[in-house]
Amino acid sequence: MTAPARARTSAELIEAEGPVLAHNYHPLPVVVARAEGAWVEDVEGRRYLDMLAGYSALNFGHRHPALIEAAHRQLDRLTLTSRAFHNDRLAEFAERLAELTGLDMVLPMNTGAEAVESGIKVARKWAYDVKGVPADRATIVVAADNFHGRTTTIVSFSTDETARAGFGPFTPGFRIVPYNDLAALEAAVDETTAAVLIEPIQGEAGVLIPDDGYLTGVRELTRRKGCLFVADEIQSGLGRTGRTLAVDHEDVVPDVLLLGKALGGGIVPVSAVVARRAVLGVLHPGEHGSTFGGNPLAAAVGTAVVELLESGEFQRRAAELGVVLRDGLTELVGNGVVGFRSRGLWAGVDVDPAIGTGREIGERLMREGVLVKDTHGSTIRLAPPLTVTAEELRSALGALEKVLAA
Numbered sequence: 001m002t003a004p005a006r007a008r009t010s011a012e013l014i015e016a017e018g019p020v021l022a023h024n025y026h027p028l029p030v031v032v033a034r035a036e037g038a039w040v041e042d043v044e045g046r047r048y049l050d051m052l053a054g055y056s057a058l059n060f061g062h063r064h065p066a067l068i069e070a071a072h073r074q075l076d077r078l079t080l081t082s083r084a085f086h087n088d089r090l091a092e093f094a095e096r097l098a099e100l101t102g103l104d105m106v107l108p109m110n111t112g113a114e115a116v117e118s119g120i121k122v123a124r125k126w127a128y129d130v131k132g133v134p135a136d137r138a139t140i141v142v143a144a145d146n147f148h149g150r151t152t153t154i155v156s157f158s159t160d161e162t163a164r165a166g167f168g169p170f171t172p173g174f175r176i177v178p179y180n181d182l183a184a185l186e187a188a189v190d191e192t193t194a195a196v197l198i199e200p201i202q203g204e205a206g207v208l209i210p211d212d213g214y215l216t217g218v219r220e221l222t223r224r225k226g227c228l229f230v231a232d233e234i235q236s237g238l239g240r241t242g243r244t245l246a247v248d249h250e251d252v253v254p255d256v257l258l259l260g261k262a263l264g265g266g267i268v269p270v271s272a273v274v275a276r277r278a279v280l281g282v283l284h285p286g287e288h289g290s291t292f293g294g295n296p297l298a299a300a301v302g303t304a305v306v307e308l309l310e311s312g313e314f315q316r317r318a319a320e321l322g323v324v325l326r327d328g329l330t331e332l333v334g335n336g337v338v339g340f341r342s343r344g345l346w347a348g349v350d351v352d353p354a355i356g357t358g359r360e361i362g363e364r365l366m367r368e369g370v371l372v373k374d375t376h377g378s379t380i381r382l383a384p385p386l387t388v389t390a391e392e393l394r395s396a397l398g399a400l401e402k403v404l405a406a
Contacts, residue, residue: 010043026359028366035062038388040371051372051396053385055203056235056346059262060308061387067265070304071297079297083289089299096306097274100244102253104277108270108294108302112234112260113149115271118288119197119230119258120153122273124173125282127194131226138194140230143179147204148197148232160204180210182217189221195228195256196221200246203235206379207341207348215250222255228279230256234271238262239309239386242319242344249343255279265305270298314386318344324390325382328397336404345386351378355404364406368399 008016010031030048034041038061041047053059060067074089081087094106107122109115120140127138142148144159155163156170164170177184179202189196200215202208222229231254236246238259243249245257256279260271273280292298308314322344329340329347340349351361358374365372365380372380384393 007043013043028362028371030366030371037061037063038385038392046369048366048369048371049384049388049392049396051370051382051384053383054266055261055373056238056240056383057261057264058266059239059386060265060305060314061385062266064265064308064387066308067267067301067304070300071265071267074297074300077296080292080295082291083294087294087296087299089296089303090294093294093299093303093306096303096310097259097272100306100309101257101259101274103257103274105275105280107273107275107280107283107288108298109260109273109290110269110271110292110298111149112258112271113151113154114290114293115234115258115260115273116148116154116197116232117151118273119195119232119256121288122256122275122279122283123195123197123228123230125287126228126279127192129282130278131194133192133194137192139173139175139190139192140194141175141177141185141188141196143198143202144176145179145202145205145208146199147202148199148234179205179208180214182214182221185218186221186225189225189227193225193227195230197230197232199232199236201236201241201343201346203346203381204375205348206350206375207343207346207381209341209343213250215247215252219252219254228255230254230258232258234258234260236346238305239314239318240344240346240383242322243315244309246343263302263305264298265301267301268298270302270305272302318386321345321386321388321390321393324393325397328394332397332401332404335401342382345382345384345388347382348375349380349382349400351380351404353378361403364403365399368403370396370399 013031031043032040033043040050097106124138127133142157148154153171157174158164175188177188231247233245256275264270326342336355338350338352358378358380361380362372362374374380
């Protein structure tokens with residue numbers, strides 16, 4: 001009888017990845033094997049507080065019981081039909097998501113980048129069919145330091161050279177203006193403009209929050225100029241900032257909303273373009289699609305996610321615990337932290353470069369049992385699951401204080 005294979009250690013698993021996995025990521029040296037709520041556990045049984053939550057894909061924590069139950073229930077019935085046929089889960093998902101967001105129609109996709117690509121196609125089609133822009137002349141205005149994904153079209157309008165270098169030639173039709181600058185935006189919009197595409201809060205850039213009134217100004221400008229306002233809420237949406245959407249902080253309703261990450265509950269990739277009927281109505285059969293987009297398993301999990309948000313519980317938790325996060329970070333300013341930006345349970349923390357890079361701070365926090373992700377320079381991002389407790393949050397802040405003091 002063959003003896004069972006010995007389980008590999010974290011070090012062995014990391015070493016085994018090297019020859020067989022593309023090196024497009026530089027993860028922290030932790031190998032997660034199990035997770036529950038705000039906690040993950042590595043193969044040796046060490047526990048870590050997850051303060052990244054899959055870049056907001058895990059807003060409801062790891063393996064939220066209601067979401068796991070919805071997935072199990074659907075797995076026993078039906079997982080995929082493709083959109084070649086109807087399925088019995090998709091209508092309810094679209095109805096409830098449209099109602100949650102205050103918009104009319106839903107185009108279901110899978111990944112966040114797919115949602116952005118789809119939003120770009122829809123905006124261009126609208127420009128030609130409705131606005132009357134001459135063929136192949138449509139432009140889309142975007143913000144510098146954006147992060148909307150990594151496809152060739154999307155990196156074409158990135159200002160991050162790491163994302164762009166070596167991937168040209170780039171897709172034309174985009175104009176880049178400074179973020180949080182309404183005058184520059186106005187100057188860039190003309191009769192060829194199909195849409196203004198922005199993140200209400202720029203996550204990858206370090207959780208950059210625009211001035212009060214910026215989103216209202218974008219909404220007013222796009223209405224006046226006759227183009228679409230497309231809001232990428234793939235990271236900022238679905239409870240993260242203390243409201244259902246980040247645009248809700250200014251009571252703004254965009255023409256097109258891009259959602260993803262948390263919409264799949266950390267179980268399956270689910271994204272969506274949600275828009276006014278006059279916008280998504282420009283699509284006709286054969287013009288766009290996705291084999292897995294709107295599949296029954298995704299629709300079942302997505303519906304369960306919407307149901308959690310309909311209660312308002314997670315938005316309230318993010319708002320209330322966001323005060324704990326903000327107050328804790330305020331105490332660290334001048335003690336290793338040179339500044340921070342936060343809204344709800346989301347923060348970009350600028351560490352004194354003399355103490356270390358963001359990567360180095362992340363490695364030190366990992367050794368204290370807390371997982372975060374760095375971004376540019378000495379900035380780290382904090383985005384715990386919305387299920388985190390105040391005690392867990394204070395523990396993470398205590399670990400950060402210890403690391404900075406050391």
